[in-house]
Amino acid sequence: MSVKAEGEGAPTKVLRGGSLVTPDGVVRGDLVIEGDKIASVVPGGLAELPEGVQTFDVEGCWVFPGFIDAHTHMQCWTGMDWTADSFETGTRAAVCGGTTTIVDYATQDKGMTLREALDEWHRRADGTCTANYAFHMAIADWNEHTREEVADMRSAGITSFKSYFAYDHLRLDDAQTMELLEAIKPFDGILCVHCENGTLVNELQRRMVQAGITGPEGHALSRPAEAEAEAISRLMYLAELTGARVNVVHCSTRLGLEQVRAARRRGVRVMLETCPQYLLLDDSRYLEKGEDGFAGAKYVMSPPLRKPDDVAALREAVLAGEVDQISTDHCSFNLHGQKDRGRDDFTRIPNGGPGVEHRPALIMTTFEGRLGAMDFLRLLSEGQAKVFGMYPQKGALAAGSDADVCVWDPGQRWTISQANQHQAVDYTTYEGFDVHGRARLVFVNGVLAAQDGDPTGVQPGRYVARRA
Numbered sequence: 001m002s003v004k005a006e007g008e009g010a011p012t013k014v015l016r017g018g019s020l021v022t023p024d025g026v027v028r029g030d031l032v033i034e035g036d037k038i039a040s041v042v043p044g045g046l047a048e049l050p051e052g053v054q055t056f057d058v059e060g061c062w063v064f065p066g067f068i069d070a071h072t073h074m075q076c077w078t079g080m081d082w083t084a085d086s087f088e089t090g091t092r093a094a095v096c097g098g099t100t101t102i103v104d105y106a107t108q109d110k111g112m113t114l115r116e117a118l119d120e121w122h123r124r125a126d127g128t129c130t131a132n133y134a135f136h137m138a139i140a141d142w143n144e145h146t147r148e149e150v151a152d153m154r155s156a157g158i159t160s161f162k163s164y165f166a167y168d169h170l171r172l173d174d175a176q177t178m179e180l181l182e183a184i185k186p187f188d189g190i191l192c193v194h195c196e197n198g199t200l201v202n203e204l205q206r207r208m209v210q211a212g213i214t215g216p217e218g219h220a221l222s223r224p225a226e227a228e229a230e231a232i233s234r235l236m237y238l239a240e241l242t243g244a245r246v247n248v249v250h251c252s253t254r255l256g257l258e259q260v261r262a263a264r265r266r267g268v269r270v271m272l273e274t275c276p277q278y279l280l281l282d283d284s285r286y287l288e289k290g291e292d293g294f295a296g297a298k299y300v301m302s303p304p305l306r307k308p309d310d311v312a313a314l315r316e317a318v319l320a321g322e323v324d325q326i327s328t329d330h331c332s333f334n335l336h337g338q339k340d341r342g343r344d345d346f347t348r349i350p351n352g353g354p355g356v357e358h359r360p361a362l363i364m365t366t367f368e369g370r371l372g373a374m375d376f377l378r379l380l381s382e383g384q385a386k387v388f389g390m391y392p393q394k395g396a397l398a399a400g401s402d403a404d405v406c407v408w409d410p411g412q413r414w415t416i417s418q419a420n421q422h423q424a425v426d427y428t429t430y431e432g433f434d435v436h437g438r439a440r441l442v443f444v445n446g447v448l449a450a451q452d453g454d455p456t457g458v459q460p461g462r463y464v465a466r467r468a
């Protein structure tokens with residue numbers, strides 16, 4: 001494939017001869033972009049090329065609507081440290097990998113109003129982003145005022161919320177979670193929930209440390225599958241009781257999946273997210289030593305990496321169409337200077353790992369030959385857009401949709417490495433992974449923002465206000 005740019009600065013761009021991944025199927029043809037919108041999808045291609053347009057030959061490539069990562073934590077204090085990626089570096093890395101929109105978790109601290117949290121997230125993100133960005137609102141301080149503010153968040157474009165069953169500084173109790181579900185039900189909001197039983201985790205952490213298990217392996221041992229499954233099950237019953245819509249984020253176990261399946265059979269309105277790390281890595285990673293004996297800390301994230309049987313179960317769920325979205329939970333901390341502060345005590349290792357840049361390549365490589373372009377569309381873009389009130393403005397290659405476009409070259413072969421990534425963190429959990437396919441051209445709001453895995457240097461990202 002060659003990339004030919006003619007008529008630099010022309011308002012109209014034509015992507016010629018690609019396999020266009022539209023909502024109705026894959027068709028060969030041209031895609032016309034005018035300004036920041038898709039003007040038309042032309043099966044078979046334009047009969048005549050208008051004068052002065054800028055053309056891109058994308059033959060041999062899939063043309064997707066830009067991918068959407070609906071689970072990130074950029075420029076965020078997580079109770080132990082600031083994440084390594086800012087909105088600027090994180091969204092630039094996202095676009096290099098083909099992701100044109102992130103939905104980040106704006107997070108209320110105790111004593112803060114939702115409005116204050118939202119203003120703070122805008123202050124961090126506005127004017128710095130290469131990708132588009134929207135916010136979920138994570139609620140840590142449930143009180144009368146918060147309850148009133150929840151419905152008001154809609155006017156700021158926020159229709160999805162988050163609560164935690166773990167992390168002492170964030171978690172809500174069951175009654176509070178139920179009240180939050182009741183508050184979002186009238187406008188059909190959706191609650192994303194971190195499902196781990198925090199009381200159980202605290203006790204198991206205490207026991208690990210007491211038993212002298214202080215290395216990264218203690219992290220996984222203190223957060224067993226049962227702690228996830230119990231919390232998912234509890235959420236399923238709270239959703240059933242209230243009739244509200246929920247999204248189980250970062251599902252990581254077979255046992256957790258079974259809770260979701262059982263709830264779906266009962267008619268509970270539950271969406272399901274998993275992440276590349278739970279589809280590609282297992283808990284043997286915690287024993288990695290590396291040069292300084294502490295490499296296992298790279299994988300300290302919650303929920304932790306699981307058994308190979310869990311990885312297999314999640315892959316089966318993806319293949320069976322049970323998973324609505326694959327997003328990353330990108331929450332990066334450097335190994336040196338951040339994670340290594342927990343060298344003598346795994347409970348002091350900041351939780352989270354990077355991934356926003358590599359998700360499309362990892363997922364398309366992992367499921368190559370078993371899933372097709374329409375499946376990748378649903379799992380990496382359309383699912384997120386539909387669940388979170390952005391469709392068809394985002395997640396659709398259609399006339400009138402935003403011109404967020406990823407031209408994916410399935411023929412490229414390359415190797416993921418910290419040395420070639422744009423994520424501002426000193427490692428990647430996928431070091432040395434050989435992947436098939438790469439984002440050849442990435443347009444954000446009609447502007448070419450990355451090419452062959454590197455940024456072009458522009459920051460066309462905009463805030464995305466969403467509907468319920």
Ligand code: URP
Nearest residue numbers: 194301302329331351352
């Ligand atoms: O370890 C993780 N995942 N950190 C980010 C916060 C969360 O739990 O989603």
Ligand code: ZN
Nearest residue numbers: 194250302303
């Ligand atoms: Zn979480």
Ligand code: ZN
Nearest residue numbers: 071073329331
């Ligand atoms: Zn998260």
